[in-house]
Every structure is written in C-alpha cells, then in structure tokens.
Amino acid sequence: MRILLASHGTRGDVQPMIALAVALRHRGHNVRFVTPANFVGWIRGLGFACESDGIDVEEVLRRPDIDVQSFRSQMQYFKTLAPQLFDATARASAGAEIIVGSGVQLAGLSIADLRGVPYVNAIFCPCVVPGSTAPPIRWQRLPSWANRLIWRVGLPIVDALMRGPINACRAQLGLAPVDHPVAMLADCGIVLAADRELAPLPPDAPSTVVQTDAWILNDPAALDPEVDAFLHAGPAPIYIGFGSMVANDLDRIASSIAGAARVCDCRMIVASGWAALHDRLPASDRILVIQSAPHRALFPRVAAIVHHGGAGTTRSATGAGVPQVILPHLLDQYYWARRIELLGLGPASLPVERVAPAALAERIHLVLRDGRFRDRAQEMGTRVAVRDGTAAGVEYLESPHVHRRA
Structure with a gap:
C-alpha cells in the first residue's frame, strides 16, 4: 500500500x-x-x-x-x-x-x-x-x-x-x-x-x-561523552528542557533555572532546544547546558524531569519512571500537566509565564523530598515503558x- x-x-x-x-x-x-x-x-x-x-x-x-x-x-x-x-x-x-x-x-x-x-x-x-x-x-x-x-x-x-x-x-x-x-x-x-x-x-x-x-520510535542513540561524564561526576541531576517551545521571556526563564539550582543546591542538565537557552545560562560546574539528548538514554538516569508537557516528552518521562514538574506553554500541554498531577507523578503545574526561581525551586524540592512521587513514578513507569x-x-x-x- x-x-x-x-x-x-x-x-x-x-x-x-x-x-x-x-x-x-x-x-x-x-x-x-x-x-x-x-x-x-x-x-x-x-x-x-x-x-x-x-x-x-x-x-x-x-x-x-x-x-x-x-x-x-x-x-x-x-x-x-x-x-x-x-x-x-x-x-x-x-x-x-x-x-x-x-x-x-x-x-x-x-x-x-x-x-x-x-x-x-x-x-x-x-x-x-x-x-x-x-x-x-x-x-x-x-x-x-x-x-x-x-x-x-x-x-x-x-x-x-x-x-x-x-x-x-x-x-x-x-x-x-x-x-x-x-x-x-x-x-x-x-x-x-x-x-x-x-x-x-x-x-x-x-x-x-x-x-x-x-507510537514509539526506538532511538538507539547513546549519550554524548560530555553528558555521560557529568552524570558520573555527582548525584543524579535534574533535567530541564522545553523541546520545540520558545517562550516570550527567555531571560526570565534562564534566570529562574539558575536561581532554582542555587536554592535547591542540585545539579542540572538543561536541554537548550529551540529556546536557545545556552545563550542565556552561564557556564557552571552545577549546570550542564546541551542542545538535546536522547530521552531513552538520559531520562532513567536523572532525579526529576522538568519539561513543557508535550505528548512525547510526557510519555518518555513517564516510561522512565521519574517524577515530573511541568511548565506548560500552550494547548495540549495543559492537559498533560493535569494528568501528571492526577496520577501522582508530579505536583500541580507551573505555567511558564509564572516561572520564578522560588516557585520552580519549590516544585523541584517537592518531587525530590516527597517519596510518594518517586514511588508512583517508578510503579507506573514499569507498565508504560513496555507498551x-x-x-x-x-x-x-x-x-x-x-x-x-x-
């Protein structure tokens, strides 16, 4: 045919x-x-x-x-x-x-x-x-x-x-x-x-x-050596990435990410994507900024996933068995944010226009400290990953x- x-x-x-x-x-x-x-x-x-x-x-x-x-x-x-x-x-x-x-x-x-x-x-x-x-x-x-x-x-x-x-x-x-x-x-x-x-x-x-x-595309791609080395160099980091989204105030988002990293005292891998965040985030031994990375290889190795709530990223994060924090930008992302909250895989979402260092840090702290998010994510991930x-x-x-x- x-x-x-x-x-x-x-x-x-x-x-x-x-x-x-x-x-x-x-x-x-x-x-x-x-x-x-x-x-x-x-x-x-x-x-x-x-x-x-x-x-x-x-x-x-x-x-x-x-x-x-x-x-x-x-x-x-x-x-x-x-x-x-x-x-x-x-x-x-x-x-x-x-x-x-x-x-x-x-x-x-x-x-x-x-x-x-x-x-x-x-x-x-x-x-x-x-x-x-x-x-x-x-x-x-x-x-x-x-x-x-x-x-x-x-x-x-x-x-x-x-x-x-x-x-x-x-x-x-x-x-x-x-x-x-x-x-x-x-x-x-x-x-x-x-x-x-x-x-x-x-x-x-x-x-x-x-x-x-x-419909899942099997991506055999491995992580870049730089990413793999960063993962091995310390505790599991937080992943932050917004895929194809380009928000209106990227400087505010970049400063919120850097501020949340300081408040949470955590390491981060930030996928710049189409938002070009690499132009706005300063180099740091706590934050690794990359263009992108294969979700299948990276997501199971991070402590939490902060993302925009796209259908593909939400499915990948859920299959990885990792808690999520969603910053919806538009359209179906609001649906996915609500579903993640209802399923106990993450807290209430933070719309991207309301992102600030304290608000982002609060949600990251919540998914890292409340074991119920981690347990529920792991439980559901074992089922979703095989479908x-x-x-x-x-x-x-x-x-x-x-x-x-x-």
Whole structure:
C-alpha cells in the first residue's frame, strides 16, 4: 500500500509518525512524508521519501508577530498557512492510496477528497476529541458539562474562522466548499496514539475514534561523552528542557533555572532546544547546558524531569519512571500537566509565564523530598515503558473498514 504521512507541527507531531512509518515499512508498505522543512533531512536520513511543506516551524515560533499562546494569533497563522499546506500535500499525494495526517494538517482531508482515498487523522492527546474532556486550553479543572459547553460554543467559532481560507484552497482544486472544515475531521477515521493509562479515551468519544498505545520510535542513540561524564561526576541531576517551545521571556526563564539550582543546591542538565537557552545560562560546574539528548538514554538516569508537557516528552518521562514538574506553554500541554498531577507523578503545574526561581525551586524540592512521587513514578513507569502502539496502528490502517471510508 502507498501511504502518505502528512504532518505539520513540532517534533512531537512528527516523531510518532516516523515510528509508524518504520512499522509500516516492516510490513512491506511504501511510505512517503510531507512535513515542515525542519524535519526533512532527518526523515530522508531514515530512508523515507519526504516533501517539504516549505515552512520552517522553528522560525515561525521565533517570529515576534506570532504569539503562540494567543488564540487570535494562532488562527491568523493557520489562515496564512493553508495555501502552502494545500500545495505541498497535493504534490506529495500523487499515487497515495491513503493519507494519514497529524498536527495542524489543514489540507490532508481535502487532498484525500481530491484523490478519492481514505483520510485518517492521527492524534496524540484526547483533549482534541470533542466531548467531556477539556479542550486544549488553560482551564483543565472544569466539570464535564462545562467542557462540553466549551466544545459546543468553540468549535463553530473555529470552523467559521477557517471556512474561508480552506474553501478558497479547495476551490483552486475544483472541490466543493464545506461548512465545517474542522469539525468534519470527526467524521473520518481517527487514531488516538497515546498510552491508555496515561491518557485514556473519554467514554463519550465518537465511535470513529480508535485508541492504540503511543507510537514509539526506538532511538538507539547513546549519550554524548560530555553528558555521560557529568552524570558520573555527582548525584543524579535534574533535567530541564522545553523541546520545540520558545517562550516570550527567555531571560526570565534562564534566570529562574539558575536561581532554582542555587536554592535547591542540585545539579542540572538543561536541554537548550529551540529556546536557545545556552545563550542565556552561564557556564557552571552545577549546570550542564546541551542542545538535546536522547530521552531513552538520559531520562532513567536523572532525579526529576522538568519539561513543557508535550505528548512525547510526557510519555518518555513517564516510561522512565521519574517524577515530573511541568511548565506548560500552550494547548495540549495543559492537559498533560493535569494528568501528571492526577496520577501522582508530579505536583500541580507551573505555567511558564509564572516561572520564578522560588516557585520552580519549590516544585523541584517537592518531587525530590516527597517519596510518594518517586514511588508512583517508578510503579507506573514499569507498565508504560513496555507498551508500544505502532503495531496496532499498522493493523488499523490495513483494516478494510478504513478503506471503505473513501
């Protein structure tokens, strides 16, 4: 089967698709990608054909005119994004027999209509399934009825904002306009690739949603010698990293990290990521600043993990059996922060805009001193670490009922 995996977003949106692609290739399927420019080299290096959608996501996140925490700014960006995604996805889809989309893939379903093939929406968090689960917003402690109300009011607003840009792109392809360009994704096949214990499918989810466990990319990479030497040189450090996130006030975050290290009297490994924290954190024998490190190799060797709450990092940290402190920036990260708190794997989250040395140090102290977090993390980690949903994802894509949707 010829399969197009169309993903737009950060690494957390793309890496699970690569894990799925590896499993599909092992089953003899022909897989190609269309992704942001940032990931093309990585994917081609793994032996897959990959088309760039022409967008540098890191550059977008750094643009001063785009506030990723603002709903208005997000919608405006999505409107300008649509034509490029339609063009790139249309080019990459030639010959495809099925299209699987993830992240902010605004074009995938329309291109599947154009080609007359099935479309499957891959999601990595239940908070994008309309219903009793809170949507990807800051307020995660509301009752189920309030969550349903927010969905009922909010989804038509998003549809109205995106209807014009998406229908303009559809018209250029000779496709009829649609009234509900976002809500109609619920009518196609949806795969929730998330650990069933960490992120269970809500009971009122539509019948079109199928849950596998998370799609895990086996990364055999070893730690850099510098990181390994730092780990051996003293007590287990705290890991701090925010992946692809670029916060508005990086100087404040960097000073908060340095201040928390002093207050807690602990060692830290700080992954600079796209935030470029290495430019702001002074060199120290207590703090090692790196660009990135393979989570599978590093996380089991640290005392606690401070991160942004992305789906992939949360799953990796949970599988490592290590307590977590989450500093959510936006969207589904608020969901993961609340889940970690509810499961007893970490304290209440600290939104990134409220980060300060004392507040960060307080949460680090808490997970280091309260053995209940460590015990619960180790207990759950032994179960989560062995679960991988890629085989189930392949079986779903091969199932006849998916292809009857075309």
